[in-house]
Amino acid sequence: MAVIQLQDVEKVYRGKVHALRGVTIEVMDGEIFGLLGPNGAGKSTLVKILMTVIHASKVSGTMLGNPIGNRKTLKNVGYLPEHHRFPYYLTGKQVLHHYGALCKVGRKERNSRSSSLLTRLGLAGWENKKVNTYSKGMLQRLGIAQALMNNPALLILDEPTDGVDPVGRREIRDLLAELREEGRAVFLNSHLLSELEMVCDRVAIMVKGRVTMQGTIQSLTVDSQRYEIKITGEMPAWAKEHCSEVNGNMLVCKGNDPSIVQPILDRLRAENKTIVSVKPVRENLEDLFMRAVDNTDSPGAIQ
Amino acid sequence: MQFKALLIDAYRQLSAAKLFWVTVGISALVVVSFGSISFNTEGISIGFGAYQIESEQLREGSPWARGLYIGIFSSLLVNIWLAWIATILALISTCSIFPEFVHSGSIELTISKPIGRLKLFFSKYLVSLLFVIMQVAIFCTGIFFCVGFRIGEWNPMIFAAIPVVATFFSYLFAICVLIGIVTRSGITALLITGVFWMLLWTIQTSETILNRFVTQQIVDIERFDEGIITATEELDKIKSVSSEDIRISKLEKRIESFQDNSEEAAELLAELNMWHTPTSWVLALSPKTAQTIGLLDRWLSDPDGFDIAAIMSGDMREFEGEELEEFDPTTRNARERETMRRMRDDYENRPLFYVIGTSLLFEGFILGLASWYFCRKDF
Numbered sequence: 001m002a003v004i005q006l007q008d009v010e011k012v013y014r015g016k017v018h019a020l021r022g023v024t025i026e027v028m029d030g031e032i033f034g035l036l037g038p039n040g041a042g043k044s045t046l047v048k049i050l051m052t053v054i055h056a057s058k059v060s061g062t063m064l065g066n067p068i069g070n071r072k073t074l075k076n077v078g079y080l081p082e083h084h085r086f087p088y089y090l091t092g093k094q095v096l097h098h099y100g101a102l103c104k105v106g107r108k109e110r111n112s113r114s115s116s117l118l119t120r121l122g123l124a125g126w127e128n129k130k131v132n133t134y135s136k137g138m139l140q141r142l143g144i145a146q147a148l149m150n151n152p153a154l155l156i157l158d159e160p161t162d163g164v165d166p167v168g169r170r171e172i173r174d175l176l177a178e179l180r181e182e183g184r185a186v187f188l189n190s191h192l193l194s195e196l197e198m199v200c201d202r203v204a205i206m207v208k209g210r211v212t213m214q215g216t217i218q219s220l221t222v223d224s225q226r227y228e229i230k231i232t233g234e235m236p237a238w239a240k241e242h243c244s245e246v247n248g249n250m251l252v253c254k255g256n257d258p259s260i261v262q263p264i265l266d267r268l269r270a271e272n273k274t275i276v277s278v279k280p281v282r283e284n285l286e287d288l289f290m291r292a293v294d295n296t297d298s299p300g301a302i303q
Numbered sequence: 304m305q306f307k308a309l310l311i312d313a314y315r316q317l318s319a320a321k322l323f324w325v326t327v328g329i330s331a332l333v334v335v336s337f338g339s340i341s342f343n344t345e346g347i348s349i350g351f352g353a354y355q356i357e358s359e360q361l362r363e364g365s366p367w368a369r370g371l372y373i374g375i376f377s378s379l380l381v382n383i384w385l386a387w388i389a390t391i392l393a394l395i396s397t398c399s400i401f402p403e404f405v406h407s408g409s410i411e412l413t414i415s416k417p418i419g420r421l422k423l424f425f426s427k428y429l430v431s432l433l434f435v436i437m438q439v440a441i442f443c444t445g446i447f448f449c450v451g452f453r454i455g456e457w458n459p460m461i462f463a464a465i466p467v468v469a470t471f472f473s474y475l476f477a478i479c480v481l482i483g484i485v486t487r488s489g490i491t492a493l494l495i496t497g498v499f500w501m502l503l504w505t506i507q508t509s510e511t512i513l514n515r516f517v518t519q520q521i522v523d524i525e526r527f528d529e530g531i532i533t534a535t536e537e538l539d540k541i542k543s544v545s546s547e548d549i550r551i552s553k554l555e556k557r558i559e560s561f562q563d564n565s566e567e568a569a570e571l572l573a574e575l576n577m578w579h580t581p582t583s584w585v586l587a588l589s590p591k592t593a594q595t596i597g598l599l600d601r602w603l604s605d606p607d608g609f610d611i612a613a614i615m616s617g618d619m620r621e622f623e624g625e626e627l628e629e630f631d632p633t634t635r636n637a638r639e640r641e642t643m644r645r646m647r648d649d650y651e652n653r654p655l656f657y658v659i660g661t662s663l664l665f666e667g668f669i670l671g672l673a674s675w676y677f678c679r680k681d682f
Contacts, residue, residue: 013681051415052414079415081408085412087312087316090312094315101307101308104417106304
């Protein structure tokens with residue numbers, strides 16, 4: 001079942017800036033969905049439309065079965081905005097209580113959930129300290145805890161690992177995997193491709209307000225699967241005819257079926273060529289991203 | 304639950320501000336100073352007995368003692384401390400509430416919760432007024448006990464200062480909120496609110512000055528017309544006895560002079576009204592800060608007719624036991640007093656709707672604009 005179903009979302013800001021141009025996205029129940037794109041692609045705008053922070057110029061679709069913009073739906077959605085700021089005068093526990101109460105979470109539940117979430121996010125012992133004493137990584141963890149206070153069915157995280165050290169990133173990845181196991185859907189907005197690749201079931205790539213690719217990483221990279229055969233010595237003359245590409249002493253055969261390289265290997269052996277390696281190769285998310293994005297238009301867009 | 308969460312948050316935000324506690328401290332000092340004034344059988348004691356002023360009138364149990372004590376509260380503490388100093392401190396403390404609230408990174412966390420923007424806006428606005436309500440409530444409680452213990456009057460009307468001052472503050476705070484939301488800058492909001500307050504003060508002062516001149520001219524015209532009638536009657540009386548009496552020409556000259564003066568005053572009145580009428584309209588449409596605070600004077604006025612406002616303005620006749628003469632329109636001395644009396648009557652008789660209702664309508668308009676902007680804004 002789809003938890004988010006968006007069709008033709010458009011956003012035009014005053015001054016005629018076309019931030020979103022007919023975005024269509026589907027996020028399924030119990031999956032981690034990654035939205036990636038260079039800075040300024042419209043990722044945060046899309047997320048903010050889902051969370052009613054921004055009004056769409058045109059939107060149709062549903063979130064948790066209700067139309068986009070329905071406030072009651074937000075009771076079951078957890079949200080961590082990018083560059084969030086908590087009131088400096090609150091402690092970690094007070095932050096969770098405050099935002100929990102705004103989500104209409106009862107006092108008893110707030111008490112139990114805040115303690116367990118602070119422990120789960122590695123903030124135990126810091127609950128009574130003012131948030132202005134927290135590091136960037138701790139604030140990010142507190143932000144995730146805040147997003148989980150209402151026990152949401154859908155979690156929307158905008159750059160959740162921003163400013164978090166490698167250990168913390170791993171912990172957040174593990175947490176996301178746990179949340180998926182609990183049956184929650186996670187909508188992850190990030191430009192950290194390696195992070196997304198490790199946790200996402202499906203991804204969408206957004207460029208200049210449009211979704212250019214959407215699906216599982218496997219399905220998106222299936223066309224790029226190939227075998228690379230490295231040999232020593234002179235390249236046989238027939239190689240160019242039987243392989244997709246010949247690159248120095250490397251033969252490239254496109255496809256994901258191992259049977260396609262067997263006749264080539266047999267022939268190479270028959271000609272006493274030394275086979276150094278046979279490697280199945282597939283595009284990673286970064287390759288996929290670079291293919292989708294015209295990188296000359298988006299300097300510094302990916303990390 | 305959501306309103307309570309916002310209320311607790313506002314309290315935490317305010318109590319985290321040092322200025323809040325500084326203001327509470329100064330308020331406490333003002334209350335203690337007020338409480339240090341007491342009345343005994345010999346007169347008035349100041350500074351918990353440090354200074355003793357002997358007085359026939361200001362003694363324990365006298366209506367003047369009561370009037371003076373209540374008058375110090377309503378005319379000095381409310382008009383100067385609450386309406387100016389404490390309000391400035393409150394504006395400084397609260398000017399950043401809405402800019403902080405709509406700050407990028409902070410607002411997304413709040414408006415992404417299941418709470419309507421309009422409800423959120425007005426809840427935040429109401430809880431932000433908490434600063435003033437708390438300050439004035441603490442202050443009034445102190446004053447209530449001071450008045451109770453010092454003059455034996457447990458007057459609950461003292462607590463009327465809480466809604467009055469909160470309403471007065473809300474006129475200014477509405478502007479602060481609108482500017483704060485649009486500019487997202489506390490300093491800009493504070494400065495523009497200050498300018499707006501000065502503008503209101505200018506409008507109100509201009510209207511008061513013009514009203515005084517207008518009333519003076521009306522009093523003058525009545526005085527001259529009364530003079531003409533008196534002189535004409537006297538002239539008729541003299542003429543009936545002798546037509547060659549030496550006083551006849553004097554009286555005729557006086558009547559002529561009164562007529563000239565009356566015409567001159569009428570012309571001036573018409574000219575003044577050209578300014579006064581539009582100024583009155585502008586005032587009618589704008590928040591009436593001074594008149595709102597002035598409501599306390601009305602409600603706390605002495606039941607025995609003791610006029611603390613007159614004493615405060617330097618008219619000590621009543622205090623000194625002097626009999627107040629009836630208004631004699633032909634004497635110039637009475638002109639100022641009659642003008643002041645009529646003006647006071649005019650302001651005190653202005654209906655509550657005019658004072659508070661129109662001010663709240665203006666505030667509602669400003670808040671409507673601010674809430675519309677808040678609800679429409681893409682953050």
